[in-house]
Structure formats: structure tokens, C-alpha cells
Amino acid sequence: MLLLHIGIGSYKPISPIDVLRELFAGPGHLSENNSIVWDLRLPRAVMCLCVGGLLGVVGSSFQALLRNPLADPYIVGVSSGSAVGGSLAIVLGLGSLFGGLGVAVFGFVTGILTLALVYSLSYKRGAIDVRTLLLAGVVAGSLLSAIQSLILLAAGKDESQVLRWLLGNTSVADWPKCAVVGFALICGSAVLLKNAKVLNAFAYGGDTAQRLGVNVPRLTKIILVTGAGMTAAAVSSVGIIGFLGLVAPHIARRILGIDWRWSLPGSLAMGSCLLLISDLIAQRGLSSLQSSAGIEIPVGVVTAILGAPALLVLLKKVG
Secondary structure: OHHHHHHOOOOOOOOHHHHHHHHHHOOOOOOHHHHHHHHHHHHHHHHHHHHHHHHHHHHHHHHHHHOOOOOOOOOOOHHHHHHHHHHHHHHOOOOOHHHHOHHHHHHHHHHHHHHHHHHHHHEEOOEEOHHHHHHHHHHHHHHHHHHHHHHHHHHHHHHHHHHHHHOOOHHHOOHHHHHHHHHHHHHHHHHHHHOHHHHHHHOOOHHHHHHOOOOHHHHHHHHHHHHHHHHHHHHHHHOOOOOHHHHHHHHHHHHHOOOHHHHHHHHHHHHHHHHHHHHHHHHHOOOOOHHHOOOOOOHHHHHHHHHHHHHHHHHHHHO
């Protein structure tokens, strides 16, 4: 999917063999294909690879931790916090700060502050109360969504720019943003995968896991903080991409089974694949319409259109 995503573009299609040739040749060669691959398409493809994998593995770990098949990376309200920070950076013209990472930095900071608020509200008697955590996440998300609406109203001419970013926009990808999200993916996934075996025990219930020697409060803290931090990195870089972190884990478990040692990396790979496919549709979905030439669909809209039916089927099965 990575090779297809790089090869299929709005300007000039490149075969997978030629894509591989340019990748192995490295950047800087004086050829049109090399410039297209390295300067235009590869950063976007790598961003999709990292963000999709990040949302997939976080969604899978949250579903295991909360023992809820409908849990997703946005469940603790971090996405709303990151959206508020990123939107403020766009409206106030602060996107050029920090080497062009202003939107990502402000989004990440407000996302982490939201996590700190929700975490402090749910921390009782030396442990996290999961029900309070979920309720606090919903309330914080609702409050921040209202603030987000006020920002959109105040944005004026920048409203469309903010809205496009909020709906998921991978066209803003560049190598510095890829480095940030890639770092979050590598470090966060290492932590989650290290605890995959423990999540197998936790899936039978907190009491059972505790009898098996699992430090439940510590595990809960590690998974929530790591997953929320990874989610903040993704949202602050490309906006909110819904349903992906919910659907990818279910597909991975259907293929690989419920052993989290396999389904966690499987969810990472499936999330990357699904976002690469969705981004291709986002780029080329309106290309057949002459009046819409050069116009892209926000990738978050595509994932919602594809993911909502899957969620409805899941709800029917759960019910």
C-alpha cells in the first residue's frame, strides 16, 4: 500500500518498480520521478503510515485495557484538547513557529494538558477509576468542542482552513512533522508492545489480572498516558481522523486472533494500511469530476464514511 500510495498521484502515475528504484537511489537525483517521490509524495505516505499505525495500536490497547470493543484513541478527550490548541495556532498565525511545527506543538501541549486534567479527576486512593476517567473524558471533550466552535466562529476568513485541518489533512505533511509522529509511534509502540503479554491477563478482568500478579494501577497508568500522548501527537499533526482506531483493531483480531502479542502489531499494520487506502481515496475521489479537479476530500471524512458502517455492524453484534 505504501508503494501504491506513492505511485498513484494526481500529476503522474509511477509504477511500484520505479518507486522502489527511486527510494533506493535516494533523494537529490536530477530526475522528475525522484523529485516527485522524495519531495512530494513520500512525506505524505510516511505520515499516513505513522498516523494510521499509531491510531491502530492505541485503539487496540485501549480496547484491551477498558475491556470495551467500542473504545478508541479519542475516548479520554485528548483529541478535543489537541484540536483546540491546533486551531488557536492557525487562527493566531502561530503555525510558522518552532520551524513550521507551531500547530503541532500547540496541539500537543493542549492535548497533554487535557490528559492531565482528566487524569487528576479520575485518580482516587492511589489508582485510576476507569468509570470516572471515561466520564471525565466525555465531559472535557464536550467542553472543548464548545470552545472549538467559538474558535471557528472567531476565525472569520480562516474558518475553512481550520475546518479542513480538523477533518484530517495529510497534505500538510513534511519531514519535520513525520519525524515527530514517527518518534511518537516508535517510542509509544515499544511501551505498548512490551505490555502486550500483561494485557492478555488483564483482558479477563482487573481482579483476575491482579491475582495473576499484574500491577493493575501501574498498567492502567502506563497504557493511558502512553496512548493519550501518542494520540495527541497524531491529532496535533494532521487533525482528527475518526473510526480508524476503532475499526483497525477489530480487523486485526479477526485475522490474527485475540492474543494481544499479535493483535497489537497487527492493529498497527492494519491502521497504516487503512489510512493509506483512505488517503488515496481522499486524493482521487473527486478527480473524475472536471469541476472538482485538484480538490481533495478531507481524509477524516473518508475514514468516517468507511468506518461508520463497520461501527454499525459492530454495534449490532455487541447488542
